[in-house]
Amino acid sequence: MGADLTTPAARAAYFTEENSIDTVNARMAKTVDPRLAEIMASLVKHLHNFARETELTQEEWEIGIDFLTRTGQICTQERQEFILLSDTLGLSMLVDAINNRRPQGATENTVFGPFHVEGCPVRQMGDRICLDGKGESCLFIGRVLDLDGNPVAGARIDVWSDNAEGYYDVQQPDIQPKWNNRGVFVTAEDGRYSFIGIKPVSYPIPDDGPVGKMLASLGRHPFRPAHMHYMVRAEGFQKLVTHTFVGGDPYLESDTVFGVKKTLVAPFTRVEGDETLWRSDYDFVLARPDQTR
DSSP states (O other): OOOOOOSHHHHHHSOOSTTHHHHHHHTSOTTSOHHHHHHHHHHHHHHHHHHHHHTOOHHHHHHHHHHHHHHHHTOOSSOOHHHHHHHHTTHHHHHHHHHOOOOTTSOOOOOOOSOOOTTOOBOOTTOBOOOSOOSOEEEEEEEEEETTSOBOTTOEEEEEOOOTTSOOGGGOTTTSOTTTTEEEEEOOTTOEEEEEEEOOOOEEOOOSSHHHHHHHHTTOOOEEOOEEEEEEEOTTSOOEEEEEEETTOTTTTSOTTOOOOGGGEEOOEEOSSSSSSEEEEOOEEEOOTTOOO
16 A cells, blocks of 8 residues: 555655645754744745746756856855855845844945955044045045934944955055055044045956856846945944945946945035045934834
8 A cells, every 4th residue: 555645744755846845844853943944944935936936947957056056166265256146136235124224314234345354443533544546535524423413422433445446455455555445433522524535436346257147147237336335333323334325326226236225325526626626425323222113
């Protein structure tokens, strides 16, 4: 006599196209960490439904495996192709949005990016962070405030940007000075910050690997719009990781990593007869841990 397949447990014991999700998820031990079990069960469900919905062919599956293999093979300490893949699929921004819900009026988060460096020297307000003398100088100025409009003292503002050619210093350690276009500034009682950098420029993400080929096959460009990075930390407030984007940049509405939010597009005003060619004013509004959307 054949096996009794009338019960759900019995039906799940043998893999079929119809019960593939139940069969795979039934193999997890009952002692597995509940959160891990939840994530893996959902992953299996969506992967199997994806294959079923698209009628995935054997050849297409093999192409996918080859793509993931090549993505892993190109990864090094300096380059993380899987993060690039997550970024260009919009997954990094979605995870960031889920984990950084803020009330109306608070400055929005965006992707951290791969080029932040710990240990950057603390500078005096108004200092120049561009060390290679290239690019169009820009005064960055504004305040760090709470949701009620009060200045935040002691806020630590970590800033970094590309150089005039679209490269960060860590991408060109033998060309750019160390800490080029980087600095840390700490606000006083008035919450104000100011420093002189350069007007950032648009640049392409590394597109010589599997992710770049994927973008090309989808008819997508690899460019990020010009932006200045900020990480703002202050005691009693949520950490803010964000950019300000150069208004008018041609890639604002097609950022390859989906990092642009309308509230983060900042004015960059041409100035005449001043110390810098440009000025960008932007206030950062911090939320407290219990102030979430």
